[in-house]
Amino acid sequence: MAERDDPGTIGRRVQRLRVERGLTQRQVAEPAYTPAYISTLEAGRVRPSDDALRHLAERLGVGFEELATGRPARLATDLRLRLTEAQRTLATGEAEAAAEQYAALLAEAREHQLVEAEADALLGLGECGIDTGELTAARRCFEQAEQVLTAADAPLPARVPALRGRAVSHYLAGELRYAVYLLESTLDELNRGGLHDPDALLLLYASVIGPYMDMGAQARAAQAAEYALALAPQAGDPALVARMHRSVARTLLAEGRIAEADVSLAKAAELYRQLQIRTELANCHWMRGYVHAQNGDLESAEVELREARAMLTAQRAALYTSQVVVELADVLHRRGKSDEAAALLHEVLSDLSPERGALHSAAAHRLLGIIAEDARDTETAEEHYVRALSLLERAGAAGDLADLCRLLGDLLRRTGRVEAALDAYRTGLGHRTAPGTTTLGPAPAQPPL
Incomplete structure (x- = not known):
């Protein structure tokens, strides 16, 4: 949550809500506080404690966050729900439609100073740009997301998707060495710092395979592929489970059970991230196909590369698909x-x-x-x-x-x-x-x- 508003703004808000509800200062104050304290608070001459705000929120029939920041109690949760909708749209390959959803969410998150939602919307716009080939615009979105998260003191694992996005945009633009530098330095910082977040590591190892291959570093690419596959989360059907969590969240939200809705939305968001990681894991099948081809097992290589191509085509990841198709064509020619x-x-x-x-x-x-x-x-x-x-x-x-x-x-x-x-x-x-x-x-x- 962003910092609360200044005492004057909170005081005016308390007074407006009290008057709207036809309550006196004494009715709002008792039994924990005095009418004089409420008068001083409404005048903006005192900064209320969290306990005081909770007491007043209960008396006035609003949420703590709405009283402290002016944002409706359900706004942040509603934004998270719509962010998972945009994630679903992107995960099913509709990048342009997803970009429209993310752009609207970004404007709303900025208006209400919801930092986490702002960063998620920027990341989503960046991923849309990667999928549609708008690499410069994608890079700007990832850079902005990283800046937002850094300013909010987010830990490194939380910043990994933005860092990885920057690296991929440089890689697809042909800037191989810089892409490898970004990915390797982030991996080093995570591993040497003991920040062993499986999702963050998986994302980075899967993303570095392509640049390694294009630079001729096949041994490192093979090692990164093995690490990525070992770290890959086990989920039967992430799309199906994510839909279930979204439906549950809507029901809970309608019943006013916001904290429980947030938990379901967090699970849905993670599953959609796994769906996007499927695109990355296709690189692992590509890597296996390459190794089979190097060893002369062209039949197995063709099977792996066709699998990688099918996974990427399903995600409509055009640039990645092109990379795998070239490898597949090489194997087909040799066969x-x-x-x-x-x-x-x-x-x-x-x-x-x-x-x-x-x-x-x-x-x-x-x-x-x-x-x-x-x-x-x-x-x-x-x-x-x-x-x-x-x-x-x-x-x-x-x-x-x-x-x-x-x-x-x-x-x-x-x-x-x-x-x-x-x-x-x-x-x-x-x-x-x-x-x-x-x-x-x-x-x-x-x-x-």
């Missing part, structure tokens, strides 16, 4: 299903742009180039490699750039353009040996599992 792989890649490219998913676009062009080379269509292959090179240079993905320069160099050499091939190889060597571009610092501290 001799090149036509299906190419169709998937062209579908991915139709949904992306250089500003939105540059790394995924580059990966799709790279693989299309390989498929074209295998089909002996060198002209198309070169076109895809050059497009991928441009996208990777913009994103600064050094390891991928070096690999792509090798592919392009080999193609140019085979078609008799030796000098152009040498230039491509030199460019690749420059990226491979650039200091600090392909290395990471020490791994984060291990959580207690």
Whole structure:
């Protein structure tokens, strides 16, 4: 709850409520206080204690918070109920509709200075921006949420969703190293500080998998995936249970049982968070698919990657889905299903742009180039490699750039353009040996599992 109003405002509120109810100062004061005290309080010359406010609230027939802050007793709980409605809308993939709900809730929370609801609304708007690809707007929302929570002295686990949101927005914009820095430094602070909040750790470990993979840090990605799966909460059907808690909360609220309604709403909100974490856990299936592919078990890899794609498609998480589709297309190509792989890649490219998913676009062009080379269509292959090179240079993905320069160099050499091939190889060597571009610092501290 925000700080109570100043004594003058509270005094005027007590007087207004007393007059509206036709009560005298003596009737409001007795038996614990004197009429003179009520007179002094109404004049704003004394700051009432919590006990005095509770006594007056009972006499005047209002809630303690309404008397202390002017907010109706049910306002905060009603806002929480509507926030869980917006969470449900987002969890079912309707990001634009959810954004409208969150924007209205944000305005209301700010009007009534409800800090926790304000932060939740900002986080929701940020998640909507991630889902729709509005990365700059999403990042601003996450930054504002973090500022609101920091000003309210919220503990680190409570700030993790905002920090993670910032990191994901940087990652999807192609800023890999900064995304990893944000996630790893937060993991370290949690683990080394003994703040072993399972939900916070799960969110961070699941979110760091993608950046690790794109940076070529497969060992760390695999370790993060195992930690995330070990931390994953066990819930049979979070959506069903969350709906039940929301219904219970409405009933309790109608009966005036606000504290009990709050408990049900907290449970519903946590379950909707778990639904959003399902999107993150899809990355773990993707990681398993990648490991199977590296080990040559392409059949198992295809199963895992199709599962990841299905989970992400159900959540309508377009950018994440694109990432998994590229991996799936690679496996399909290696299994001799090149036509299906190419169709998937062209579908991915139709949904992306250089500003939105540059790394995924580059990966799709790279693989299309390989498929074209295998089909002996060198002209198309070169076109895809050059497009991928441009996208990777913009994103600064050094390891991928070096690999792509090798592919392009080999193609140019085979078609008799030796000098152009040498230039491509030199460019690749420059990226491979650039200091600090392909290395990471020490791994984060291990959580207690």
